[in-house]
Amino acid sequence: MRLARLAPPDQDRPAFFARLEGAAALVYDGPPWLGGKTTGEAVAWTDVDLVCPVLPTKIVCVGRNYAAHAQELGHDVPVEPLLFLKPPSALIGPGQSIELPPESHRVEHEAELGVVIGRRCKAVRPEDALDHVLGYTCVGDITARDLQRKDVQFTRGKGFDTFCPVGPWIETEVDPAALRVRAIVNTQVRQDGMTAQMLWGVPALVAYISRVMTLEPGDVIATGTPQGV
Template identity: 45%
Template sequence: MKLASYVHDGAAGVGVLDDADDITPLPGVTQIDESVADLLATFVPGGPTIPLADVTLRAASPAPSKVFCVGLNYLSHVEETKRDLPVYPVLFPKFASNLIGANEPIRVPEESTQVDYEGELAVIIGRRGRRITEEDAMEHVLGVAVANDVTMRDYQYKTHQWLQGKAWDGSTPIGPVLVTPDEVDLANAGIRTILNGETVQNSDLSRLIFSIPTLIAKISEFTVLEPGDIILTGTPSGVGFRRDPQVFLHPGDHVTVEIDGVGRLDSAVVAE
């Protein structure tokens, strides 16, 4: 099942997207919240629909209370950064104001000259939990989406903390839709990033150092996970900062992130 978070005629909504690209709105739902998992469990197709072409897509979860990002979660990316293999997930935050939908361009801010791409799988929480075990973790997952953890490298490395390079407003597309886990091979799905027609990242989810259940268990040890919260699970090797010569995003570029079974996130790059 696929879920779209959208705006239609000025009103926000969340609905089920069918194979004909029509959205059936979930009644009374304006964002991913505690009601969505229960509504999906009893969902029956039928009723009024909205054509996908008539809506503006928002981020797959547009108003999370928390966004957790994982650094260095593919062995190949650890190797290209020349860092030690992590024994605990490298975590940093983003904020709801950082997120954009699939219809919105990536805006290059005038302050940064090193804007980088990072194709990632986003995990969206559907049920509240604290101290969740790995065995129970997937019961708390509503779905997954494609993400691009756009990073301002010159700001990221101003200090040993990464926040200032990762949390720029309107910088992180997630979408176009949320796909429930039963439709995705989360153990092996391929992930790739394509910049101006050239594949610059190419891997699969089997190469994650910390699995989705492990990440959920580790994070929920220290904080409650709420419906709508997002975990960005890390990026493979091939980021622009580690290339020789380095490659960064500029106005006029076009960057795509694909994950098999999840979707394709196409983003134009423009000047802010």
């Protein structure tokens, strides 16, 4: 199932959630992670714009979750997940422009699998973690690498407005351990990896993060990026 958030080009109504089926978008009465259901209305989703499909309270990111990426940056492979946060103000949707901050001279791409939480979870076990997941989406962890290295932490270098493109929709029926992660920049393939290469898979990450902070419905986990930045 594909769940999207759509906005009419003329903005004559607010953005709305929908389930995509073929050329039709079946309109929901609210966010799917809050129990939104179809209203009976259907529109052609090619007549509306795809916008960011998530409205999270937080975006939890995992650093260096692929060994080869840690090594290409000159870091040791971590022994436990390395967590940081992106602000919701960094979110943009498909087709929106990433704004390059003038104080940075090296902005890099990081393609990642995004996990969208469907049920509130706190201190869940890995074997129960996927019961709390609504689905999966694409995340770009855009990074001002020079500022990250200068600051020796992640907040500024990864927190600029527009530094977290997400979308185009949420997929609910995929295997998170068997997905390809690619980044294409100006027609050139820069990253090409598999989620099976992650040091910690989705169940382990959801369980680990939920022991640190409560994950609310609609929250997003960015699971790390393969080599190639």
